[in-house]
Amino acid sequence: MAMRNIIKIDESKCDGCGLCVPSCAEGAIRIVDGKARLVSETFCDGLGACLGDCPQGAITLEERDAAEFDAVAVAAHTGHSVEDVMASVHANAVRGGAAPAVPAACPMPPSRFHPAASSFLRHGHEAGHGHGGGCPGSAARTIQRAAAPTTVPAAAVAEPSRLTNWPVQIALLPIRAPYFAGAHLLLAADCVPLAYAGFHRDFVADRVALIGCPKLDDGEVYVKKLAAIFRDNDIQSVRVAFMEVPCCTGLVRIAHRALTESGKDIPLELVRISIGGEIIPTDGF
Structure with missing residues (x-):
């Protein structure tokens, strides 16, 4: 002491x-x-x-x-x-x-x-x-990766986009839209798609995608916008995908506050992504 x-x-x-x-x-x-x-x-x-x-x-x-x-x-x-x-x-x-x-x-x-x-x-x-x-x-850092293959198998096919809604930026989203009816939402920090290679396959598929940055964007605006979306639409579930860095946990708080303000009881799932692109435990969140 x-x-x-x-x-x-x-x-x-x-x-x-x-x-x-x-x-x-x-x-x-x-x-x-x-x-x-x-x-x-x-x-x-x-x-x-x-x-x-x-x-x-x-x-x-x-x-x-x-x-x-x-x-x-x-x-x-x-x-x-x-x-x-x-x-x-x-x-x-x-x-x-x-x-x-x-x-x-x-x-x-x-x-x-x-x-x-x-x-x-x-x-x-x-x-x-x-x-x-x-x-x-x-902080700047270099992520070490195994060398990517120099040739692509002839049978390989590019994975298609799974995005089914537009816009995706939280700030640009309308409060009401046809795609919100009975939707399962993905609320993702905008660094997640770059860090996690299978983003479309594992996160975007069968979900309405929303992205934003809890550090650089206005969190209060996001809380109000998301609360209105939750309140005015039949949302089935919300999955929050956020990075491991401390500032990104703000997205979790935004989601919790928006749900509270909406008055809705909507299932919330948290997925935490490491800078190296792995899904890691969400203990403590």
Whole structure:
């Protein structure tokens, strides 16, 4: 234990929007029972990268006796390398954390929230520099693959597209459309089709496909749009396909919130995809 800065979450102000969760590259925050919670003191670096993403001013920094930050534990928790974790911490430290515009222990009124203070926008602008703009999920890496065959068997036939609806971007979808009648929906993060080779065969087939990015797009708009689609149509099931990187778990929260707001009891299935293109366990989601 040591005296250090660590985040403090005011549950009376937190509305469970989840915007803070993907902004914490160390995975220190999770939505539990509709409120943001600190998962473990050892996961919080105390630099406040999440402060600019809370529109309610529910997250502040306080100096108190707390367990020391543990990069090895964070690496095990997030599935990233210790080097990536330390690169994220270093990037936040160079920026002074996310907190210069929000003094420590000073609640940020809702009027102070602005996209320019948000790590979503900040990471987006910096994603092409250094170690992914401070977000391990955006860190550049090379994926080693076995060499692809140089010749294609004569009998091989290109697999056809299984897409049966258009548009597919959540922002462009209508609230009502004929293809929603009795539909099984696929809600996929837009990196999934590139990572998972059998996307059309295993995910798109027999489903209405919707795609979006929980990190770069407006999550609140998505919640409202999806809630309206669930509420106004006879949706049979929803499958959420998301990447293993921390920021992509925002899609799971969007789906849960949309279902709650719709008032519908629709079966929800989660499928998590690794950067290497494998289906991996969804424990903890």
